[in-house]
Amino acid sequence: MTHFIDRRLNPKGKSLANRQRFLRRARAQIREAVQKSLKDSAVADIEKDRKIKISTKGTREPRFRLDPRAGGEHDFVLPGNKEFMPGDEIKKPKSGDGGQGKQAADYAEGEDDFEFTMTQEEILDIFFEDLELPNLVRTSLKETPSKTWKRAGLTTAGSPNQINLIRTMRNSFGRRLALKRPKLSEVEALHAELDALELEETKNEEARAKIAALKETIAKAEAKRKWVAFVDPVDVRFNAFTEQPVPTSQAVMFCLMDVSGSMGEREKDLAKRFYMLLHLFLKRRYEKVDIVFIRHTHDAQEVDEQEFFYSRQSGGTIVSTALDKMLEIQRERYATADWNIYAAQASDGYTQSGDARHCVEMLNEDIMPLCQYYAYIEILDEREMEVFASEDSGAELWRAYRTVADAWPNFATKRISKPADIFPVFRELFKKTENAS
């Protein structure tokens, strides 16, 4: 009458639906907390689960409670009396005190902050919620939806190169079993038996009859093998493919960074954080996003992600080389008809004198007409940040880029000086823009 049931293999996450409802409910508090949490911590940690502390406001579950501190009288019993005698008076603990305060705390709705762990997915969802790549022109999506072939199960008709051997042989095997097709080995065994009998010297009546019977069996088996084919057309299956339109909202992001000696550890760290966020953001937002990392000193190279962020180089600074490289790669691999092009550049604002003008020319004439968006961040130290409080003052590159920004609405420049600046900049750069051109 007793049942033991092993439930351990049952699906987990039974309360997932409740968790989603909770996150939705506490959205406002959670967003605030997540933003704060991200702002204060290293970006390398962004791809981790993290603890989030929210106030219970918004997720309160009020019930009617009695408040004996507000009026009236009551009696209560506690354990562990040591020295009290009847008639003694004990000072009341202030609210919030430990000890026997719990008795009173029972009556108050807990106003404590509430801490729990959120997964990376959930955090990023919130962070990116109202972000979107700016001016994303979904031209290809609207006009010429391109198509790809996707697998779509099996069919009974198709070209021989698409034959699905496993399924075909499985069907064949099943049919052979069902129709009791004699196996080759069985027929061979019968033959062997027949040969053995025929080789015998003295053949009596019984042996002859047996030989005749065997011959008949063999004939039958062979006939059956003939009309039950090894592979019949009804067995054959082909892989099927169907054409499916794919939204080609593909984007390529060019990450440009100055890695010359004038970019110190701090500057590189800030730039790194900026890119990592972009990187995460793009990976998340688009199914098809290419990212090209270009680092430069007096010379530019395309590198992989690892090298881009972590390797060191020395040399002078010529920004235009990076722009050259970017154009070269774009011409080779990223036709504007198929790709939305984005660029993000980080620098400390120094470049060889005269180069800034060259950059402006390239931007105005070649790059900006191709780009959906171009973001430039200049990393300053805090002292410089105060000196250059006004947008108009700044180093050569900054002033030069300002003229580009005036000419192109989809060109943005920003200055940052500390980790806490990165997120506001990031949000501003990628805010949903109503006036998307």
Add this chain to the structure above:
Amino acid sequence: MTTTVRGKPLFEEAEWDFTILDRTYKAIESIALDDLKLDVYPNQVEVISSEQMLDAYSSLAMPLMYNHWSFGKLFAREEALYRLGYSALAYEIVINSSPCISYLLEENSMTMQALVMAHAAFGHNHFFKNNYLFRQWTNAEGILDYLAFAKGYVSACEDRYGRDEVEAILDSAHALMDQGVFRYSRPPRPSRERVMEKHRKRRKYEEEAYSELWRTLPAGIEPPSAPTIPDPEDESGDDMKLPEENLLYFLEKHSPVLRAWQRETLRIVRTLAQYFYPQKQTKVMNEGCATFVHHTIMNILYDRGLITEGSLLEFLHSHTSVVYQPEFDDRRYNGLNPYALGYGMMADIRRICEHPTAEDRDWFPSFAGSGDFMTVLRDAWANYRDESFIEQFLSPKVIRDLRLFELHDEAEAGTYKVAAIHNENGYRAVRAALARQYDVGTAEANIQVASADLKSDRKLVLQHRMHRGVPLQEQTKNLVLAHVERLWGHEVALEEIEGD
């Protein structure tokens, strides 16, 4: 239980498998039924992982539950505490249903599994089946069916009317859960079939009466709705039978603004509140009973050589920490531990039956020295709740052991006054005060619907009858009243009046 035939131990290792579980269960069962004469629902023992245990926690320890964000909040909180190591998982969860479902955590050692089976599958199970409150107020056979219905119903409503709508109603209903029970009369048994039947009829009517024409009505005008199907148990009609203590029931039946599915949702929450109401009133007894049963069974197992000395020590270690009562000035103090108080009192009843002192004969003449403690306990488990059990059975020895003392608190005073301690003059006062502390009637606010004006301004008046002048907490009061207003749809006032 005096047999001293020593057998071979049922298990010697901490590891368990289903054969050992089964063997041990049978041994425990024979002790529980033959020696202790317990009367239980059929058992269904389920082995689950720690994550599933957390899942179960967060849905009010029920195997099925409708979805609501508050359960997600609970889960997040429990999970955080568990991961930080602040709280260990409960070893077991048991559900008052027939068959009685108990959960075993897979990480438990075999000794712990034995303890948990004795505790949950026999201790709690016996209590659920025999205690008068559970017999009278809950329906162990129907609860799982009803929960399945509730879960399906709420999720269907979410699909039909939107999550936000459903969430709003559930929020409001949850806020009134404490005021959503009948305290004095037996509520009608929830029968899933009947509810479903009613629901089907209503839906069928709507479908039959549906006409394309209704779609052309300007916004704000509703097509005629189904005629209310007469509810056999709802005789109230126009007469609202005030005062009414069950606010959820009242709103379900008489709110002028709720739609049919919203009323049904209130009914679901109310049914759950009613189901959990006996558990609220018997925390001490229920845990005491289960703890006493597992303690007795484990000792008998040891006496008969069915568990090893090592197991016995492991069990005792766990048992002692479960029944530990920190003193009031201890940092760990968190109210009276129901396990400690319940087990302490029941172990003391056994002592009084077996080795009474003169004091015991004086206090408990009816059973002191009777020797047969199980009869006394079975009677107590069946016919008392925490309040009456303490009033009847709390002995001076337990008061001394726990060094209980009574404080008198007046809101205006700056100090508590020690009213009674564990001495000859104090025993009865402490006992009475402790019993009152466990009386839900005074520990919870007594709020009733005093009047509802359906003819003119539709104002609803609630009354809080204060017990010894203790008012409601201002802040939560206003928050809850906002919920009542949502359900009633019109102005709601709450008066606090002197009660007894």
